[in-house]
Amino acid sequence: MNITRLSRRALVCAVAAGAVLAARPAGATVSVCIDSSNPAHAMDRRVVQAVARQQGTDAAIYTFDGSGAGDDDGFDVKKFGTLAASRCALVLGFPVDATHGAVPEGMRATAPYARMGFVLVTPRSHDAETLAALPHGTDVAVTYLTAPNLYFVKHPNVQADIYPTDAQTIASVVHHTDRAAMVWRASAVAYLPGGEKARDYCIHALNEPHAAWDVVALYGPHGAAAAASFQKSVEALRRSGQLAALLSPYAMSPANPVVLAAAEAPAAAPAAAPAAPAAGGEKPALFTAAQADAGKKAYADNCAQCHGDNLEGMAGPALKGKNFASPKANFHVGDVFTIVSQNMPATQPASLPHDVYVNIMAFLLQQNGMPAGSAELTFDGAKASTVPLVYSGE
Template structure:
């Protein structure tokens, strides 16, 4: 009997994934066969629901290569995840010595990150470090290897792959970060057609874990993790390889909508009109003068901020203040970022009040961002 697994070739840990599947199903008396696909093509997201079901219905019982955020596990409808078989995530990488905690890096240390990956958000909580944004992971790693920056925050398996390819180059040290949304579970994804195979896989992983073989199969890309294998992950928030490479914007929030609550007035009308000018000169070319979206996504309405997106003002402000305007992130003045946030709030139906929104308030505001405009 055979388990067929789709493996994302663009994942640096593709071989590890195959080894785990092969070993896990073998413990249950099954053999494994692999179908390879490339999850890296820009604009061709294999993880869209439609493409996912195409993979499973035509070929595979299990799909590997799409980790889930430990803190926000949400899968698209109809897609389930196995129990986590390993854990990895975003790591702090340094050149000459084992990485300290983020908070121990010297004041003003520049830290390289890849454009629009989760670590862009970590600067918000660590004012001692400054972001040095690169178009992709390799570019950020090169900057570190050449000593242009002292540290980087990147997807750990990519760092492993880089150090293997550049074995003779400068030694890099890395450790997984303990930041919100830095830790990711490795899971096998499946739909209704893969339930039986997933059961075989889960049982097998449980045996590998119990016998101590799992850690060796995962090394050096991932670790066993401290979470039990018993329960399958809840529906999860998944980032495709595609998004690691391009850098996925990871939407971060713990704030729950309080239904029926009236939107609070957290900015002033004057500030929103100043924000409109900032927007027209710096943002409208990509997001549209009416915020309807052009090359950048809409910043107004249900597509942008519906209750189920579960955004707080600080989440979206974190993105816009550290990653926007795309191409030259972080180049506006703090008061311009606050003003443009005020304008976005106004356009999404929030009332103006007596006080302007400060940069510091926007950074920490847990006010839910739920648009009341269409």
């Protein structure tokens, strides 16, 4: 997967940048787009300048404010590909999930240069390193439509207080409205009074699904050469130890491309994988073909706008394939159904009738290689199911 809300902003920005760049003649320098509304934009700027020094050239940095782009849901990813490909060599600051990395269709990404992610922020007086360590009934501030919204299901000791922006999420802790907050690390650094040295607050990386992200530069077909030299320079900066300093305090550390590559290779995840049945037929049949058919239509009406017509992922993560239901994700049917029925559609959680959720779940199971049978899936049955959801397609 997976494009967080932040990534969607990056997409919108890149289009804005394309429009800006259209007026500029192409030069020998590397043109780079940076979104000034990204809380880590200063870091991206430093990286680009260091890369240019390394190459003995100049960097042409085009800054744009991607925050006010408005209607996220109507955004067309393909258009982004076309524009960025023809007008901007590299778009910096694009986050990809560290375990399920995916970039917008038609785009390519450099090797990651920074490790970012979601953190837990608490006042020092009530420091807790993990969600589980927070006292029962703690209100935790979280930003609308960001990955940490998923964590409340697994941690019933805490409850969500949802804010529209990271700045407001942080402010709720500063003003003691909430005891803790979950935000993008760069936002904690940017919005806490005193930044990461804020003496009155603690910032801990969240050890939860989809919490660790890597930052890459995106490019289109015409950016391949610029991307290759960017990557080479970043590698040199990494080896000389300068990269970590450029990334501080926004990033947790430089991303480790070796680790990322290993995480993507199925062969590198040996012991953790539960014994997946060799043939699809050994999996239990949890739903009927009629339910999956009805679910296909309901999915198209309620989910496809964010998760893609073919479940490939867009504004929301992919819902099909190894990146979604990988053995490492350790998903069970009940976990996924709880997310679907309580948190989705993301803009109107829990708004659909029970049988529609059940049909959509049947469709998701079918698409991930589970067999149909004669017994119908029920709402309570889906919720309680501990059957592992592991993709078994090609």
